[in-house]
Amino acid sequence: MTSLPLTMMALDPATAGEPEILVPVERPVPTPGPGEWLVRVAAAGVNRPEIMQRQGKYPPPPGAPSILGLELAGEVVAAGDESGAAMIGTNVCALVAGGAQAEYAIVNAGHCLPVPPSLSLIEAAALPETLFTVWHNVFQRGGAQAGETLLVHGGTSGIGTMAVLLGNLFGLEVIVTAGSAAKCEAAKALGAAHAIDYKTQDFVEAVKDITGGRGVNLVLDMVGGDYLPRNMKCLAPDGRHVSIATQGGPKATLSIIDLMVRRLTLTGSTLRPRDAAFKAALCADIRAKAWPFVEQGKLRPVIDRTFPLARAAEAHAHVEAGDHVGKVVLTIG
Structure with missing residues (x-):
């Protein structure tokens, strides 16, 4: 040798x-x-x-x-x-x-x-970094199941693209947010069912329209801050929210009553x-x-x-x- x-x-x-x-x-x-x-x-x-x-x-x-x-x-x-x-x-x-x-x-x-x-x-x-992160947070911690709908912020990031790819392989309908029309098109080309330009659209209203008012089953969030209460509005009853980063800030204000009435789960992890x-x-x-x-x-x-x-x-x-x-x-x- x-x-x-x-x-x-x-x-x-x-x-x-x-x-x-x-x-x-x-x-x-x-x-x-x-x-x-x-x-x-x-x-x-x-x-x-x-x-x-x-x-x-x-x-x-x-x-x-x-x-x-x-x-x-x-x-x-x-x-x-x-x-x-x-x-x-x-x-x-x-x-x-x-x-x-x-x-x-x-x-x-x-x-x-x-x-x-x-x-x-x-x-x-x-x-490895994105696969380990998405697998743990979407499938293990988030409990994603085939037929469910997943909202991913930062849909063209490394994490976002991996979430789209894995979501498609395991039967999820993936909705992403991205910061431009070009990025939204790129996300859809990779397999995202829907892409929302968060700079020109209110993603809460867009998710409501896409899901017919039902909401999504799971949110994968790397923004934090004021996105947390907005993400909660996107969740269907019994929905799960998984935080993996706080690029928008580490603190948020939310309604505990809403959490209780709609039986929402908030979790997160660092790998x-x-x-x-x-x-x-x-x-x-x-x-x-x-x-x-x-x-x-x-x-x-x-x-x-x-x-x-x-x-x-x-x-x-x-x-x-x-x-x-x-x-x-x-x-x-």
Whole structure:
């Protein structure tokens, strides 16, 4: 086996700041421990949490590397114990708590999915963060069932496009909001049943019209703030609301009476701080129920643009501007 280098290039800014601080720096190649693999990274996704970490608003959880990046794809080149020896030389994609935006990264063996031959490593790198998030929040926490209606805000984001794709595969009618007519058309081209331009339409009234006044069964919300009471107006009786981010603010005022009378459920989650056992169980559920669609070529991420690691500042700026449709990916290996 070819010997591994001692150092690598990585995105590990010393201070918070604007995208311009993202200059690759030299760091030691990490060493895998028991139950871990070392991956030579071919590509890594760029997501909102990394933007927030770079800005100093979302520090990595205890024990996670300070190097940016929550998802990656590449070749397993070393294992921390004999149980992983058979995986050396295979391609995997993985969800990580940090460290993906580097030439090498440590992954938990239980948080990896095999990359099928039909999928490029760039596509594979764009899957874990959104797939894990949408699967847990829409299907596990939100309890989505075939025949139900789902409202997704940010319908052309990485999360939004994944929700549309998974929703279609599992029999949901997906309604999205987006910030322009062009983005609405892009969402419908991906399979959204309806797309609402929130800049020109009141999405509450639009949902009422689309559903004949019934409302939706489930809302996946990454806005928060004053969207929460408006989302509640969109819910049918016994509807569920799942919060996954607070881009519009962390506080809201709502009617508890309305919650009681219409038997609504409000829930939410954050994935990054969850423990390894939870993520492994989530990964196993995805592999059993959703990954077959990836292997069959029926589920592929929407890739907006790719950037080499040296142009990470441009990648972050592009995501921060919100002009992308789907995922932005850094190519590394």
